[in-house]
Amino acid sequence: MVKLAAKCILAGDPTVGKTALAQLFRSDGVHFQNYTLTAGVDLVVKTVPVPDTGDSVELFIFDSAGKELFSEMLDKLWESPNVLCLVYDVTNEQSFNSCGKWLEKVRAQAPGTTLPGVLVGNKTDLAGRRAVDSAQAQAWALGQGLECFETSVKEMESYEAPFHCLAKQFHQLYRERVDAFHTLV
Template structure:
């Protein structure tokens, strides 16, 4: 249960081949935060070099306040040695493929296995994401095929499109809800030397003083 004046931080990574749209998906999600301007329709992103970081605060249905620390990883093989070093400190992973790119789909099991091989005592929550669902005329991975892969890995599957803003919030909400549930069930435990889940102290509001000088807290 959340302590007063605290909230959780969940560290989540997006993994997948280069050009599957991980950065576009992240930027669309972060732009959906209140007060943040939306990206231009059809926006494109330059390839990620190494790892980039994003964040968004949210409140779950149970009232839990959560800050998502989102790690955008490069999909090119030459950056894999960099991204692998972060796997152990992740509590959630979005495995992203492009529904128009069969190789990106076939490589999902490799990405999944890489994380499993570096996994510590805590459970990592995965979600399979079929991106660019707006490109129906050129897709080569069916929903059924993706669902079968997800079932074989024991994880859930969702399709999304950053261009159309389809299921973008749902993808991150689904993963975050699953992390919260695993945390409540004891499958995930807080550890000092693990960065997947952290408790963040929220500063208290300053006291209001009356004219007499007494503090009204």
């Protein structure tokens, strides 16, 4: 049984639901938090079991403000990430369009490494106001090497899936590195 630790960067524009997603995940669906502006960075820590392994990954989720105002501070806090959770609002096309900028910013903190990640479209409960097509998001995510999810934090739908995916991706990278090491010995 192995317990790994992974630094997860939660990135996206303001008001897309990053904090609510992280808080709901940490509380196992018990605590839905209405929107409050994150000033700087909040840290959420949760251990995620990796299915069929007996292993687990402790995710250190850095929930950061989506405002450029905090940009310099983010550069320091975002150093050496292991996984990325990129969030946009399905009712806000600009928040989806900004994902490329956020992805570039996070990947710049881990040059030359594989950075597993997920793209999460939040607020699916607002179906009548949807501005970003699921297929469009899926295609973009695939092109960036990201897994794609949609969720409604408000309705508590699919909020765990992105983080379980991240834990599994990180664990898989770990296993590949261990196997590569064993072939050298």
